[in-house]
Amino acid sequence: MRTRLLYIAVILFCLIMNMPPVLSIAGRSFYRPNVNLNLLGRPFVRDLNFHLGLDLQGGTHLVYQVDTSKIPEGSQSQAVMSAKNNIEKRVNLLGVSESLVQTSVVGKDYRLIIELPGVKDVNQAINIIGQTAQLEFRLPAVATPSSIADFSPTDLSGADLRLAQVQFDSTANQTAGAPTVGLEFTPQGAEKFAKITRGNIGKIVAIFLDEQLLMAPVVQTEISDGKAVITGNFTLEQAKNLTIQLNAGALPVPIKIIEQRNIGATLGSQSIIKSLFAGVVGFVLILLFMVAIYGVKGILADIALVIYVFLSMAIFKLIPVTLTMAGIAGFILSVGMAVDANILIFERIKEEIRWGRPMRAALELGFHRAWTSVRDSNASSLITALILFWFGSGSVRGFALTLTVGILVSLFTSITITRSLVRTVYANKK
Amino acid sequence: MQTKNSHFPFMKFKWLYLGFSLLLIIPGLFSLIFYGLKLSIDFTGGTLLEIQSQSPIDEGKLKEISHSQNIDIVSLQTSAENTYIIRSKEISQEQNEKFKTGLSQIGQEVTEKRFETVGPVIGSELTRKSFLAVIVASVFIVVYISWSFREIPKPYSPWKFGASAVIALLHDVVILTGLFSILGHFYGVEIDALFITAVLTVIGFSVHDTIVVFDRVRENLPRMLKMPFEQVVDYSLTETLARSLNTSVGVILTLTALLLFGGETIRWFIVALLVGIISGTYSSIFNASPILVLWESKKNHLK
Numbered sequence: 103m104r105t106r107l108l109y110i111a112v113i114l115f116c117l118i119m120n121m122p123p124v125l126s127i128a129g130r131s132f133y134r135p136n137v138n139l140n141l142l143g144r145p146f147v148r149d150l151n152f153h154l155g156l157d158l159q160g161g162t163h164l165v166y167q168v169d170t171s172k173i174p175e176g177s178q179s180q181a182v183m184s185a186k187n188n189i190e191k192r193v194n195l196l197g198v199s200e201s202l203v204q205t206s207v208v209g210k211d212y213r214l215i216i217e218l219p220g221v222k223d224v225n226q227a228i229n230i231i232g233q234t235a236q237l238e239f240r241l242p243a244v245a246t247p248s249s250i251a252d253f254s255p256t257d258l259s260g261a262d263l264r265l266a267q268v269q270f271d272s273t274a275n276q277t278a279g280a281p282t283v284g285l286e287f288t289p290q291g292a293e294k295f296a297k298i299t300r301g302n303i304g305k306i307v308a309i310f311l312d313e314q315l316l317m318a319p320v321v322q323t324e325i326s327d328g329k330a331v332i333t334g335n336f337t338l339e340q341a342k343n344l345t346i347q348l349n350a351g352a353l354p355v356p357i358k359i360i361e362q363r364n365i366g367a368t369l370g371s372q373s374i375i376k377s378l379f380a381g382v383v384g385f386v387l388i389l390l391f392m393v394a395i396y397g398v399k400g401i402l403a404d405i406a407l408v409i410y411v412f413l414s415m416a417i418f419k420l421i422p423v424t425l426t427m428a429g430i431a432g433f434i435l436s437v438g439m440a441v442d443a444n445i446l447i448f449e450r451i452k453e454e455i456r457w458g459r460p461m462r463a464a465l466e467l468g469f470h471r472a473w474t475s476v477r478d479s480n481a482s483s484l485i486t487a488l489i490l491f492w493f494g495s496g497s498v499r500g501f502a503l504t505l506t507v508g509i510l511v512s513l514f515t516s517i518t519i520t521r522s523l524v525r526t527v528y529a530n531k532k
Numbered sequence: 533m534q535t536k537n538s539h540f541p542f543m544k545f546k547w548l549y550l551g552f553s554l555l556l557i558i559p560g561l562f563s564l565i566f567y568g569l570k571l572s573i574d575f576t577g578g579t580l581l582e583i584q585s586q587s588p589i590d591e592g593k594l595k596e597i598s599h600s601q602n603i604d605i606v607s608l609q610t611s612a613e614n615t616y617i618i619r620s621k622e623i624s625q626e627q628n629e630k631f632k633t634g635l636s637q638i639g640q641e642v643t644e645k646r647f648e649t650v651g652p653v654i655g656s657e658l659t660r661k662s663f664l665a666v667i668v669a670s671v672f673i674v675v676y677i678s679w680s681f682r683e684i685p686k687p688y689s690p691w692k693f694g695a696s697a698v699i700a701l702l703h704d705v706v707i708l709t710g711l712f713s714i715l716g717h718f719y720g721v722e723i724d725a726l727f728i729t730a731v732l733t734v735i736g737f738s739v740h741d742t743i744v745v746f747d748r749v750r751e752n753l754p755r756m757l758k759m760p761f762e763q764v765v766d767y768s769l770t771e772t773l774a775r776s777l778n779t780s781v782g783v784i785l786t787l788t789a790l791l792l793f794g795g796e797t798i799r800w801f802i803v804a805l806l807v808g809i810i811s812g813t814y815s816s817i818f819n820a821s822p823i824l825v826l827w828e829s830k831k832n833h834l835k
């Protein structure tokens with residue numbers, strides 16, 4: 103009875119997790135639920151869509167080396183974390199959905215790994231991500247400044263910004279209509295700005311971005327509303343990029359690209375269709391193979407294999423596993439491996455019968471005695487899968503993860519599920 | 533309890549199996565020594581750019597434009613109709629854009645299918661990690677098998693079971709790498725991160741098969757204590773042959789489907805897996821067991 107309940111639970115779970123987002127039956131629509139749980143105070147939210155890797159949906163994979171040489175020893179990882187948060191903000195403002203920013207440490211090197219699925223303009227993305235965007239307001243230190251060194255910093259910086267947005271020049275001169283960047287300071291920032299402008303009427307306040315002079319307007323009057331406009335002969339795109347960078351804040355550390363992979367989307371969609379077809383063919387071949395060799399028991403193993411496929415896919419959605427081309431290949435491969443345990447068990451059963459055991463006893467002994475070989479052979483596969491996970495990045499990890507999930511799920515389906523199926527079917531045989 | 537049915541004297545021909553393996557290994561080893569491996573940018577660092585144009589591009593023009601952007605072309609390959617794969621020293625996204633603009637100026641509007649740039653740091657890291665991964669996997673497997681076989685009767689050593697399994701898997705790694713060295717030299721097939729993935733998967737699978745046989749030896753030893761070791765192995769192999777083959781057939785079926793119908797991008801990955809798994813099946817029956825026999829039968833427990 104308890105095993106029967108387990109079954110129903112597993113099958114229901116598989117069906118719900120793998121149903122299409124909306125299912126219409128006889129005029130009624132059923133919606134796939136979203137997972138929204140609270141596990142020990144941590145939110146666990148999944149939309150139950152497959153997450154496709156960059157190689158399947160197209161996009162860009164970037165690895166940046168973080169230059170922490172100017173950051174003191176103890177606070178390096180903190181600086182990298184804040185760079186990561188900052189880049190996350192920039193990427194989100196860029197409007198790339200499902201983007202991913204990760205940090206990794208290799209030896210003493212800090213890296214940022216950024217995945218931008220479906221991004222169209224890679225150039226723009228790289229420009230926005232890579233710039234430090236250190237906004238500063240400086241005052242001339244000498245009467246007639248002739249170089250950058252002639253300016254001294256003030257306490258007002260990009261950190262005092264509340265909002266930056268693209269505006270258009272509304273003055274009546276030649277530059278009318280040109281894109282500009284409107285700045286709005288926080289209350290403290292507005293105070294600092296008011297103080298600076300009040301004390302320097304008729305003088306220059308220079309605005310620097312990443313040590314480069316952007317503009318050097320002459321202060322006409324005290325500005326107390328905390329608003330300013332940067333005009334810098336921007337194109338619309340430059341103005342937009344600058345607002346993204348300013349809104350996200352300055353990067354605390356400089357970064358440099360050390361790996362970049364752009365994958366066109368067409369390559370990916372063709373690959374998905376092809377490997378899905380290959381997967382179905384492989385799956386059907388395995389089903390036929392098992393029936394051909396093991397007859398009725400083969401059919402039972404096939405039922406377990408069908409459950410295996412759906413259960414694995416459900417777990418891919420829950421973890422969530424990002425499916426790459428190699429990951430899908432790993433999954434299809436695991437379908438071939440998933441029947442291993444059943445083959446080992448069924449061969450053992452045949453043997454026990456040959457040795458003169460009655461049917462029922464042979465069935466139980468088969469499952470029992472094949473266990474050591476099933477355990478040891480799967481353990482060795484698990485060891486290499488885990489090493490692969492540690493070794494790899496991106497696509498290799500996807501493969502290792504699908505393989506690991508596959509091995510663990512197959513142990514459950516090919517032993518627990520097949521065993522109770524066998525017990526049910528052979529209940530009346532002697 | 534067990535009716536001793538007939539068995540095939542596998543171990544009588546142990547030198548034949550080992551000789552056959554040697555025969556397969558030698559050409560690959562030669563190729564590895566003389567031609568080496570054709571490493572992809574994953575290992576060497578550099579850039580790979582795949583572009584597709586509307587009409588054939590004049591190679592001279594293409595090289596001229598790349599030269600003007602300081603792009604050092606290492607190799608230029610056509611992969612499909614009007615599709616070019618350019619390999620070069622590391623170039624930036626900016627150079628890439630300018631290169632494509634340059635092409636459009638001579639009337640060639642190209643679509644970028646792939647652009648991959650790998651810095652030298654990443655490349656050397658992958659090389660180091662690949663070796664490490666194979667070594668760590670081998671060590672873990674020896675340790676696991678030795679632990680799992682710790683209760684086999686004396687004087688047999690669980691370490692020798694583990695070591696024999698690992699020698700068999702190294703055999704598969706050498707065959708696979710040798711074959712890809714040959715493929716690299718004659719067909720330009722490259723070794724990339726996915727190849728290493730295939731190697732590690734094959735390692736896992738090769739041991740998988742070996743364990744099926746060794747597990748039976750472990751089970752048979754206590755009840756066949758009066759038999760020479762070689763004969764115990766013969767019995768074990770005969771008894772497990774069907775399942776060793778069947779488990780491999782399952783995997784080979786799915787891989788063949790992937791090879792025939794799957795996408796282009798992972799074709800060589802699948803080939804590597806397929807070759808490795810066939811080699812793994814062979815080595816677990818015809819290498820691991822003979823090695824174990826040669827090692828263990830010297831100190832026959834009957835004497």
